[in-house]
Structures are given as C-alpha cells and as structure tokens.
Amino acid sequence: MTDIHLHIEGIHTFIGQFHILEGVSVTVPRGSITVLLGRNGAGKTTTLKSIMGITPPSEGSIIYNGKSLRGMKPHSIAQLGIGYVPEHRAIFKELSVRENLELAGRKRGDLDKQRDFIFTLFPDLQRLYDLGGGNLSGGQQQMLAIARALVPQNDLLLIDEPSEGLAPVIIQQLMAAIKKLAEFKTILLVEQNFRVASKLADHYVIIDEGHSVQAGAMADLLSDPAVVNRYLGVA
C-alpha cells in the first residue's frame, strides 16, 4: 500500500467573500513529486496556502503524517516539517542571502548542518552569500527561496511556480535541483509550465475552477492529450 504523506479531502477556502476552493482533494504519496496543474486562477496557489494555514479552509480535512492541520497557525504547520516556497519567491530583499537562510533555521546549528548541501545544490548562493536579496536575479532568488526551505528538517516541500519568469537554462538548473531533492523529500509542486511539470512529476492533480477534477500518474496523463488539452490548453 502507498504511504500517504499528505492527504487533502474536500477543502473549501474563501478569500474575503470569494469562494476560491470548492472541493479540492489531493493525495501526495511519500517520496514523490506531485504536481497541481490547472489554468490561471484555478485555485492551485490557494491550495498550497490552505495547507500552510495562510488562507485556512472552512471545510474539509488536511492530514499530514496522520495529523490534522485544520485550525493550526502557519508557524505551527511549518514547524511540523513543511517547507513553503511561495509564488514570486517572497525572499527578504533587505536581508542578505546569509540572513535569509539563518532566518529559516528553527534550531541552533540548522544552517551549519545544511550549508554544504545547499551550496552543492546551488553553487551561486555561496558566491552571493553576503549580498542583499534584492540584488539577486530572478533565478538566484528562486534558488534562495528553495534553499531557505531546506535549512530546517522539512520532509515535505510545497513549491509554487518555480519556473515562473525564468530563462530556460535556469529552469533546467532548478529542475535538476528539485529532482535531486525528491530523492529524500516529498514535493508538492504547482507548475504552470506543463513541459516542466511533466518531466518532473510522478503524480498529478488537475484543479479547475476551484475543484480537483482529475488525478493520477503523470505517465497516464501524458498518454491522454484530450485531457491535457481540455484542462490545460496544451496538447
């Protein structure tokens, strides 16, 4: 039987008066890369924010490692071992690369333990260590955002649109890094670029107008161009 790392069942989320998620269910097997697919505004980012408790759901369940996350504050959810890499990176531009990473440490020595691995994964960050976050390029900021989620002992990473606005060569570098991370972490990805998503993910969930409409193995989706065309607009 598949070991389920994260299971979301029928969540409904409102932002203000807007009903954004109207029944989203997602199952993320441990050690896999699962991607949320869907058009702009379908509810993918809100799903990640609902998991993190940033936009808490009003209905449904979110179970992580057998524990319900409903009603928990974002910092308590993160402390359970969930790393969040948000859309548009949200690195702290006034802090240096070093300070961005130090901030993410939850225990003394977290960064010391992970620094070498982070520099192996993203060598650019070693060179830029004392530079302000605001001086980094888009690709370097994305690397820093992912690196920040690696400082504490997170075993699930939620990564939102890592390829957004980046040059193809940087996307290749990030894809390789995410593949490497998947060797020992579970990853739930939101990715608009279907080409990138299809190369990375083991599993997919399609979200359309606030509903999860289809899920399965990525290999099955690739062999069904009609579904890809209907929900994602690419063939």
Next chain:
Amino acid sequence: MNTKSFSFNLSNPVVTISLLFGMVFAFGIYATSSPSSGINPSLFGITLVSGLFQGMLLFLVASGLSLIFGLMDILNFAQGAYFMIGAYMTWDIQNLDTGVPFFNNIGSAFPDPNIRFLVALIIAVVTGGVLGFILERILLRPLYSRPLFQLVLTFGVSLIMLEIIKAVWGTNSNAWTSTIWLNSGTFSIFGQQDTTYRLFVIAVGAVMMIAIALLLRRTKLGIIVRAGVEDAEMVSALGINVRAIFTLIFTLGCALAAFGGAVATPFLGVKFTMGSEFLLAAIAAIVLGGLGSYEGTAIASILVGFMWSFTQQFGVRPDINNGIWFSITPMLLLTMILLLRPSGIFGKER
C-alpha cells in the same frame, strides 16, 4: 569633449540627509545670530547641544513607534502617553514631597537620591512595558484584521491614559526639584554653561541607538524583525511565531517610550501636554526617516531635535519674539520632506 554635469539626486539618501542637515544648520546659524552683533558661535554651540538632547529624547519615542509601525503596520497613538507615564512615575517616585503618596512611599524606601532615580527608572520602564503588553495582547490582537479600528483604539487608549494622568497628578506643570549626581554638574561649550544632565541624555540616547542597531543587525531577533517589516506572513510560514514577536516588539516599544519619559523628566519636569508634543514630533520623525526604517528614524529624530532647538531660539530673537515656531517645527519639516521626497529619507514606496 565629455562633460560631466552635477545634479542633485534626491533619491539618494546621503544627498537628502546632507541637504537637510545643511539647511537646518544654516537656519541654526541665522536663528542664533543677533540682528545687531551677527553670528554668535557660543549660542549656536549650546543650541546645537540642546538640539541633540531633544533629538535623543525624541529618538526614544520614535524608535519604538517606528519598530511597531514597520513590523505591525500599527501607528501607536498611545506612544506619547507611555512617554508621559514614564515621566510622571519617575518624577513622583523621585520627588518625595509632592505627588501621589503611593509613589512617594516607594521613593522613601531609597534615601539616596541617585539610587532612588535608578529605581524610579526601572519601575517606569517595567510599567511602560507591562502596559504595552496588556494593550497589545488584550486590545489590539483581536483587531489585527481591522487596521482602522487599531488606529482608533490606540488613539482612544492615549486619551484614556491622558485623562488618568490628569486625574492622578493634576493639570499643573511640575518642575524636578531633586538633585542627583547626574544633574548637579555643569559643562562649558564656547563659554556657555549648561547642565551635565544634557550630556547624560545624549550619551544614553547614543547608547540606545547603537544597542538597537546591533539588536537589529546582529541577532536572530533582529533578522526576524527586519524580515517581518518586509513580509510578516512569509516569516510565519517559515515556522516563526510572528504574533509573539509582535507582542515582544510592542512591549519593547512602549517600554522604550516610558524610558524616554523617565530620562526626560529631570530636565523637563512634567506637564500633561508633553506626551502629545513628543508624539507629534515622533510621527514627523518616522515619516521623515521613511516609514519602517530604523536608520531613517534615528537620523530624522536628531534632525527634528536640531530643528526644534533652533526654532526655539529663533522664536526668542528680539526681532521675531514668537513661540509658535517651536510647536509647528516638526510638521513644517514633515511637509517639506513630503513635498521633496514623499517616501522619506530611507523609505520605500508602501
């Protein structure tokens, strides 16, 4: 042939700061000169020291206001009231023959006036911190999603605290009558004498300025605060309890304002309008420095202090003889900077 043209770039903080200090000092030279005998270096020197003294006091109120606003987006109108609480409590504990018996009794337990002053300072700071903690935890926290309500609430709290102060200590101004080691000496600058207490406040302000800068730059708490100023939601998503940090910073900000009042009172005495005077000037300083910028607040506090002091002197020039300039100075400076550089010296567009 290549020619390089020089132009003022007001988006550069160094240019803005140089320009502002240059203008303020030029005004200071004019304000302290006499229509009959011209420039007066000794008066300029002593007014400069007085400006630095007022700037440091202002910094103690404004730095808390700036940290709270930067991190929590709350403009704490009660900050001036915390300044007053610190001043009144210190004054009452120290001066045994006047005020409220309860505080006199505390003061009486410490016959040495120097030790009594130290105890009064500690009690004032702790009281300011505790009242700040209560305001944040009980009253403000339920209103985090309603910023306008927070604004109204802190304004309401400031009025309530003012009325309590008036009820407890009355509406008369009171001078500081106790002699302590710190206010017993004098120093001389360009032949003008002044009390060493001014130097003590300047030194305390400078130490606090450096200490807070080190806290913000060199500690994990400082990194969290600076990150929280940018994006508190993301800080929370990294596993940090931002609400607890909010409470801590709010408490520290109020304790700092109470400390400002406590160290101000041996020189200024107490009056029930002192809180609003410093609050308005502190708001001018944090906007002038750039909302949420600690460095900007520190520099702007000193600038407003100088401007305060020079306009006070300007107001008593025989050919001017009008005290109104002192009270409107911070707002004049604020208007000027908002016209020239709306985001303040170090501020970013918000």
